[in-house]
Amino acid sequence: MDLQTLNTPAAVIDVGRMHHNIGRIQAHLDALGVRFRPHVKTTKCTHVVDAQIAAGAQGITVSTLKEAEQFFAHGIRDIVYAVGMVPAKLGQALALRRQGCDLKLVADSLPAAHAIAEFGRTHGERFEVWIEVDVDGHRSGILPDAGLLIDVGRALVDGGMVLGGVLAHAGSSYEYSTPEALAAIAEQERSRTVRAAAHLRAAGLPCPVVSIGSTPTALAAENLDGVTEVRAGVYAMFDLVMHNIGVCDLSDIALSVLTTVIGHQEEKGWAIVDAGWMAMSRDRGTQRQARDFGYGQVCTEHGDVLGDYVMSAANQEHGIVSCTGSPDSGIAQRFPIGTRLRILPNHACATGAQHPEYHAIGEDGSAQTWPRFYGW
């Protein structure tokens, strides 16, 4: 198999770019003296995760217990499930720990802490729990100076569980696009999480792990004093949202969707392609950013960016490719039926999830099938 013989639409990974991206973040965090724990939700693909670990990553982050099960079966023991634990999932978590998985849970409330401790005691299991800290009002977590932080820590310890540390995710970093703003939100993520850890320790509670991260803050961080590990996911592929934020070049984006031109509406300057939102995802993450790429940036089959051509609209299995400036009346000659193009996605996590497998393209154009999974 090679690039030229793949059926379309297909999710394609440029393996050289992927290794470059993986090496870049690892070198940055090595230099800052912290461990790196990649988030596998972006690719859900053992081939990619093997490359991340070979480059120096220690353990993984998951967004579902299915990811934990799949990667534990693949041989990875050190896993943090970075979504607030809900009582009904404790049986699934227990089964993983009983099989030898060093699974860490997350809680940000007293009801969750009590439920974990009660279930753990009932089943003779000392769950390790990390407390989620809210560093930017983005989503979940306890404010670093809130008394609730200590109450939750104490409920876990008094309940017989292992308080493993604190965890934060500066999801609001996606809203910035200058080096200064990114460095500032990275420092806010670091300092608030470290402060939460200090509060726990001052209250006589253990807090060995201080875990933070998002792709923008991980790459923008200049100082990680007090942090023990960083988490990030999308950096391995990058995407147009990350490009608009300013943490990668278009030529760093390792994931694209290979597609074929199936028709035209010449007077409108449209080429119709066989990748619609089913292949790209419905993610319109660049819609409110500096540059709106529609459903994606058009490139040649070999990955060279075609300046002003984007997928401007999408139905389920149809995409409309057009020029962002004035309509290209010669588009049928430029991209005749059968022309193969590659589309860089807005959001690599969302686009990857639409595909049962990646096609990993080597420097010589050869294609390997890398399966990925989905569901819960």
Add this chain to the structure above:
Amino acid sequence: MDLQTLNTPAAVIDVGRMHHNIGRIQAHLDALGVRFRPHVKTTKCTHVVDAQIAAGAQGITVSTLKEAEQFFAHGIRDIVYAVGMVPAKLGQALALRRQGCDLKLVADSLPAAHAIAEFGRTHGERFEVWIEVDVDGHRSGILPDAGLLIDVGRALVDGGMVLGGVLAHAGSSYEYSTPEALAAIAEQERSRTVRAAAHLRAAGLPCPVVSIGSTPTALAAENLDGVTEVRAGVYAMFDLVMHNIGVCDLSDIALSVLTTVIGHQEEKGWAIVDAGWMAMSRDRGTQRQARDFGYGQVCTEHGDVLGDYVMSAANQEHGIVSCTGSPDSGIAQRFPIGTRLRILPNHACATGAQHPEYHAIGEDGSAQTWPRFYGW
């Protein structure tokens, strides 16, 4: 298995509502005297398609050749692949026809018609081809009065292929929301497609099939003179986009995502749930409609609509549930951790695609697993 024991997030089908929706469109089209060919891209699920055929549907519409392969393996022969044919996929289409599948192809250009005819002659296969007609400028197709229509028809017939008919899809029907406007676009879809068929016949070309359809126009059509069959897909499930268009009640929506409350930000009036965009899809189809439901309408576990509560934001595996009016400061008491909710989706095709299976809930709350497939 029953509703109460399903893991979350999960895609749930209310079987009673589904049968009601399937029966409604079938009765409407039976009364108008046309055949009905459901589009299986919405569910990609044999259980749903079996119910559609049991209700009277004749043949199916597919958006990918994988759908054709899967449903042909399930025993369905009469299939139209309603996406413009691209030369590289002709081998796959040929294999299906050689196995006995009555697969119909679609073309809207001379290059595609010539490619199909040439490939067919080379391999001794008389492909049946339908010509796509553009009835509303929405996407693909040839304008009904364009001379190109006759040229393509003649290229197919002279090339030794079977010209099976014309096919149109009034995708712009999604932009309307009054009965009058929907009836008008339905009539436009009908009259323009019938006119295209008349032009072909006047030129001495065959045109046995006149196929039109979208869920809004199929339900709004009052007269289908000259039409031989209608196609529609999302009607079996319905969704919030269809509700805003005005073709279903909220209580008709058969698909929802079951989710569990995992935390709160009380001062913001947020409940955090374990269904994010991975479970709902990134589809924001109601964003520009009369009522924006965010990522979905919140219901109780048993499917009763909870008025002003929507999923207002979503990350990959986190959803934020909030009240569209003023923040609900009592949300943690209203929806404690562990509360199970159901979220009606914006777009049933996109939400279903995120899930490996549906859980079909009967009147008694029992749950059956109905697998669905994805990919190409």
